Amino acid sequence: MLIAKERMNTRTLVKTSVLSVLAFLIMYLEMPLWFTPPFLKVDLSDIPALIGAFSLGPIAGVVIELLKNILNLAIEGTTTGAVGELANFFVGSIFVFVAGVIYQKKKTFQMAILGMLAATVAMTVAASVLNYYFLIPFYAKLFGAPVEAFVDMGAKVNKFVTDYRSFILFGIVPFNLLKGIMVSVITIPLYKRVSPILHK
Numbered sequence: 001m002l003i004a005k006e007r008m009n010t011r012t013l014v015k016t017s018v019l020s021v022l023a024f025l026i027m028y029l030e031m032p033l034w035f036t037p038p039f040l041k042v043d044l045s046d047i048p049a050l051i052g053a054f055s056l057g058p059i060a061g062v063v064i065e066l067l068k069n070i071l072n073l074a075i076e077g078t079t080t081g082a083v084g085e086l087a088n089f090f091v092g093s094i095f096v097f098v099a100g101v102i103y104q105k106k107k108t109f110q111m112a113i114l115g116m117l118a119a120t121v122a123m124t125v126a127a128s129v130l131n132y133y134f135l136i137p138f139y140a141k142l143f144g145a146p147v148e149a150f151v152d153m154g155a156k157v158n159k160f161v162t163d164y165r166s167f168i169l170f171g172i173v174p175f176n177l178l179k180g181i182m183v184s185v186i187t188i189p190l191y192k193r194v195s196p197i198l199h200k
Helices: 002-026 046-056 058-075 083-105 109-142 147-157 164-198
Strands: 030-032 041-043
Touching: 002 046, 002 058, 041 164, 046 058, 046 083, 046 164, 058 083, 083 109, 083 164, 109 147, 109 164, 147 164
Parallel strands: none
Antiparallel strands: 030 041
């Protein structure tokens, strides 16, 4: 009994580690969006974390989010004073945790879709609040730049951005909604293929 449990824990650890490395590698594939400033780019590294949350549980998804960002800091370093990595961890963790918790209640296709929809909304709300009250002000203070500088960058590519609040509303909100949708749409067919392997 104890040996079987240890084997299960070891397998879970190995699977979590593999998914974390995959997530870290995917972080290098960043895509700029037409309505956001250059420092806001979409990466799809939440896909392995979401798959992990579905197959191994929501906590595993959060661990994958943590490990991928630690790997990114250790290997690539940071150009944002670790603010970008912190934001990636917080927002990504909320996304995969919410989706994982809902899916674990009843493991059906419908619950997976519901989980990803709820997670996208939760991530968008959390990202908006975190950026408005903490992340952007902290980043601005860290580098000695006014918050208005971010607004100006947003206004150059998005005509709806006129002040700090509109930057959040028309920049951060659609950015995270689109990211959540992209990650969810790609995860659906991928999870069906890799799920049998992860559940062995």
